[in-house]
């Protein structure tokens with residue numbers, strides 16, 4: 001379970017997150033939608049400690065993420081994150097990209113790590129690309145590799161930050177299918193997305209972000225089909 | 241029929257000079273690269289703490305090498321160090337190339353996208369694992385062409401050590417020219433030797449680069 005409590009986060013004088021409360025239950029898929037600059041990416045980075053917070057608390061399975069005593073590298077093993085830019089490690093093959101963390105972080109042997117990596121790459125449909133370097137892959141394939149790389153750590157949570165917005169339209173589908181597959185497998189996920197239809201289909205709940213706050217939250221039916229707040233209505237109109 | 245008074249022993253003398261040039265280049269680059277990697281990492285990863293270091297290296301980069309040779313040589317006499325001219329040559333050239341290598345390493349490290357490093361950390365890699373498995377290999381590929389340029393220019397800069405009494409390739413050719421009075425021929429031969437050395441170095445470098453590029 002991810003529990004976000006009254007979190008505030010600033011970059012210098014700019015307060016980006018202004019007291020967010022959000023709980024994500026085990027097995028739940030929560031989508032975050034909202035305008036540019038509303039703090040969606042920042043919140044995801046705070047969840048796995050890539051960004052510090054000024055006040056409030058974030059707990060993952062009861063562990064305080066921003067506590068000095070927390071072993072953040074250990075905690076990150078169970079939180080996979082996939083970014084908008086696919087961030088391949090260009091000097092490593094697709095297989096090595098996926099094997100790196102299982103070997104160096106989990107201490108698996110080469111053979112074990114390779115088995116895990118090959119499984120995950122098959123899972124995302126890249127089984128025939130394991131020997132190539134990521135620079136030769138399409139954007140959609142690189143993004144699926146990034147998903148496999150995160151999954152190879154057997155995370156309990158997956159966070160997606162606009163995983164499809166840097167992709168050509170014809171490549172979006174393959175990545176969304178991969179995410180949908182994870183949702184069907186019961187993975188606990190937080191999806192920051194601009195794909196409203198997709199959010200409606202896969203999410204248990206949708207949160208509309210505005211000015212660093214959760215402005216409206218509920219089931220997809222409530223928030224996307226029958227939004228109550230005027231700002232939500234305006235946002236949905238602007239993206240559809 | 242062209243006749244020349246260039247003898248076999250003159251040619252060997254030139255080749256010996258070339259060997260001195262190569263040795264100077266090698267030791268200077270060894271020193272310059274090791275120091276450049278250490279300093280470059282400091283400059284990239286701790287920019288504030290290492291700022292004074294940056295100023296010092298700036299001085300070495302901006303003062304003409306000839307002045308550095310002469311200054312260091314006099315300093316040596318003043319302090320009373322019993323170092324050979326060859327050692328002085330290696331150290332001055334090494335420090336000079338370290339100043340350039342530092343900048344190359346620093347910009348190589350900074351060219352590794354922050355987003356890629358974040359992705360690495362998000363997988364649970366520690367700060368030092370991120371440096372070792374992601375930043376160093378990526379930065380090496382980025383910095384390599386610049387480093388190769390430093391090798392080639394250091395090789396040519398070794399010619400300046402003649403001012404502190406070392407007989408390397410250029411000084412050797414001057415000596416031969418003075419004796420046989422055929423500057424054109426001798427300098428062409430010397431130039432050819434420099435050219436061949438550079439060619440070999442850049443070919444080896446290019447081969448390494450294409451091997452990396454096949455990956456991208």
Ligand SMILES: Nc1ncnc2c1ncn2[C@@H]1O[C@H](COP(=O)(O)OP(=O)(O)OP(=O)(O)O)[C@@H](O)[C@H]1O
Nearest residue numbers: 011014016034035036037038039040041042043162
């Ligand atoms: N490292 C940073 N330093 C300073 N300001 C930042 C930094 N990262 C983000 N910001 C600012 O914080 C605000 C929120 O950014 P964030 O990326 O979280 O928004 P977002 O909701 O993800 O927007 P988008 O939909 O465009 O991705 C923006 O105003 C942004 O300029």
Ligand SMILES: [Mg+2]
Nearest residue numbers: 040041042162
């Ligand atoms: Mg964002």
